[in-house]
Amino acid sequence: MLEIDIILISILLYIVVNYTFLKYSFLLDKKFFPHKSLVSQKSIPVSGGFIFVLITAFFFRFESNFNYLILLIFFVGALSDLNYLKSPLKRFILQISIIFVLIFLSENFIVSIRIPFFDNLLTFTIFKYFFVIFCLLVLINGSNFIDGVNTLLIGYFLSITLIILLLISKYNLNIDMRNYEILFSLLLILFIFNFFEKFFCGDGGSYAISLLIGFYLIQISKLDYTISPYFIACLLWYPAYECLFSMVRKKIQKSEITGPDQKHLHQLLFIFFSKHLKFKKWVISSLTGLSINLYNLFTFTIAYLNVSQTKTLISLLILNLVLYNFTYFILRKIKL
Numbered sequence: 001m002l003e004i005d006i007i008l009i010s011i012l013l014y015i016v017v018n019y020t021f022l023k024y025s026f027l028l029d030k031k032f033f034p035h036k037s038l039v040s041q042k043s044i045p046v047s048g049g050f051i052f053v054l055i056t057a058f059f060f061r062f063e064s065n066f067n068y069l070i071l072l073i074f075f076v077g078a079l080s081d082l083n084y085l086k087s088p089l090k091r092f093i094l095q096i097s098i099i100f101v102l103i104f105l106s107e108n109f110i111v112s113i114r115i116p117f118f119d120n121l122l123t124f125t126i127f128k129y130f131f132v133i134f135c136l137l138v139l140i141n142g143s144n145f146i147d148g149v150n151t152l153l154i155g156y157f158l159s160i161t162l163i164i165l166l167l168i169s170k171y172n173l174n175i176d177m178r179n180y181e182i183l184f185s186l187l188l189i190l191f192i193f194n195f196f197e198k199f200f201c202g203d204g205g206s207y208a209i210s211l212l213i214g215f216y217l218i219q220i221s222k223l224d225y226t227i228s229p230y231f232i233a234c235l236l237w238y239p240a241y242e243c244l245f246s247m248v249r250k251k252i253q254k255s256e257i258t259g260p261d262q263k264h265l266h267q268l269l270f271i272f273f274s275k276h277l278k279f280k281k282w283v284i285s286s287l288t289g290l291s292i293n294l295y296n297l298f299t300f301t302i303a304y305l306n307v308s309q310t311k312t313l314i315s316l317l318i319l320n321l322v323l324y325n326f327t328y329f330i331l332r333k334i335k336l
């Protein structure tokens with residue numbers, strides 16, 4: 001499962017990239033992401049995305065022009081990180097354009113949600129494109145939201161990659177497993193460095209990681225019809241719901257929908273832990289990310305064991321949403 005060469009190259013890249021970013025004060029979170037001061041005591045390089053795309057660009061076996069599209073979505077995020085792409089509308093247009101091309105280039109792109117009326121709609125190209133673009137758009141922006149405490153974003157997708165590897169073995173899927181082994185090895189190393197607060201992924205990294213894994217999951221679901229689409233939903237629910245919930249919350253609070261704030265679930269949980277645990281900020285940040293990911297890994301395991309049981313998976317998905325809302329409103333009511 002582990003690719004030793006990828007692990008060694010990832011460590012080397014981390015040393016070179018982080019040293020360069022720190023030496024030239026390039027893309028440091030204090031300068032470009034002041035809202036992250038809640039969980040960070042020092043200037044952290046936003047270098048995780050650079051390491052991720054460099055490894056995937058050189059070592060992944062991509063189909064069609066998928067590698068160029070991942071690089072494009074990364075550069076859209078990187079431009080946002082550098083404050084060269086401040087307009088949310090321009091970001092969304094670029095994101096939609098890249099996802100559209102991604103779908104267009106994908107052969108036999110099948111989407112089903114096992115609801116007859118909606119499945120009939122999805123036979124029409126325009127509805128299929130709209131649905132997939134909406135899902136991936138919500139996913140990549142929600143993933144960017146959760147890159148706010150150590151280990152949360154990378155740990156989340158590391159857990160998903162582990163489940164994917166188990167799924168490929170269980171169903172003997174006709175798919176190149178090496179890509180997922182490379183991905184798992186890469187994310188594992190990034191997770192370890194991120195645990196010790198050595199970098200953030202930034203917009204570029206969160207966009208690239210989430211789009212790559214999100215699209216791969218959609219591709220996997222069409223290889224075996226017994227894999228319920230709600231299994232995919234149970235794996236990707238957290239960043240997607242974080243995005244939708246945050247947009248509704250900000251609309252109700254009459255604040256800027258696309259603007260950063262410190263009221264996401266992981267930030268409230270970080271504040272709660274800070275009040276009760278006498279550790280350094282980076283430790284509490286890492287524990288916050290780990291606690292959320294441990295819960296998600298538990299639900300991923302249940303989903304994996306019931307991969308074809310649509311009713312069970314829908315129930316699990318509803319439970320996740322209920323627990324999210326319950327936890328969020330309890331934390332808001334507590335005097336943090």
